[in-house]
Amino acid sequence: MDQITLICTAVFAAAVLRGLTGFGFALAAVPALSLFLDPAQAVTIAILLQCMVGLRDLALMRKLVQFRALGLMGAGALIGTPLGIWGLTLLPADVMRLVLAGIVGIGLAALILKTRLPPGPGPAIGAGFASGLFSGLAAMPGPPAIAYFLGTETPAKQTRASLMVFFFLTSLIAMPGLWLTGRLHAETFTQALIAFPALLIGTWAGGRAFEKLGEGGYRTAATALLGVTAAVTATRGLAGLL
Template identity: 50%
Template sequence: MLSTTTFLVIAAVFGSAFLRGIAGFGFALAAVPIISLMLPPVEAVTLAVLLQVAVGCRDLFTLHGHVHRPSLARLSLGAIAGTPLGIFALTAVSPDAARILIALAVLAGLALLMRYKPAHPHPNGRLALIAGVASGAFSGLAAMPGPPAVAYYLGAGTSAVQTRASLLLFFFVASLLATPGLILAGAVNAQTLSLTLIAIPALALGTWAGSAAFTRLDSAQYRKLAIAVMALSALLAGGRGLAVYL
């Protein structure tokens, strides 16, 4: 019989996977705060990363035909370069201060995106690389790689299908980059591996349900959803950072 903690973790994973399936991002945003109520924060982060690695292996085969490969490659290369920069910046800025700064930057970017909507797709290779570096830096500073990548695709005007698929695989790459550090820190242990295996069915089912809901969205609806999820992530991150100073 499953313990209460395990059952609640499975429920949190299912709900977060639904968000991931419909938007292409937001899994860790939703899962980590909820799971942290039941498990230590490090275990919650580790579980989210391992689950995204597991489901990302499947996404490689199911989504490769929909991905915008040039931008995904540049985002990934940029993230590899940017992550150490973010970690280094932690020596000057605390994680909570970083969350506040990132939240303000995200909200400012979203204000621009709401006023600007590209008339036709025009992915820019240099901007993709810059967004990748920013994603890596955001990840190193506050474990938030998503905002620059999401903002890049919304500004580039790629289709909802391409945007969602590219983001899903980008976060797979970001999770792969985070995994060695978690292993070296001893966060990947028997308990986190066991919970990962137990939660995979909920992850798969939630992703499937979210993917089914995504097929009912047009590009305008998807854009609104993505902006709403981004705004929520900024507010949650900013609130978490401010809580320390209040």
């Protein structure tokens, strides 16, 4: 199986989870792509794809999006993202895989513990900062954002829509940093462009499955996704270091 086929397969599988949960794409795509690509390249492809699909998500889901929360989270992400991109340039590939596993594990713990957050702008800004840090480091802004929306008991439909649009915002914020650090080049952009139809088809398939989930089913699917992703990524990183 050639590299382009592997990329499209990984993107499609991750996109199904994205359509199902609203946050599954980078959590699944980056670890999967990093099995046969450099992790930094996998991060860049994921960010490019989320930028490509973001305007479509905003147009389709604008009535469900929690824009006030996203504004506060976006402000935090503006600070955290450059720090994450700086870390991306320093970490070796296998250490990066362990970092990815740790990031996914944070999201898993938040779901299991059903974290409750106090009212006010502070938690939203803090979640945005952490999401920006994780976005720049691993194209994975999901775990802190997921913890925030579940902690404020936002309904599943609004959580899913808000997460999709938030990831578009964090991807846009990350683009200048990727360019400045030399991560954006013709080969990576071409790979993302070729995989884009797989992202659209997978998101549509996952959205059909989401329609059949209730609130409890949504939480269960999210928990299972994070657990599997963390285990696979940690195993790959440890194998490389040992």
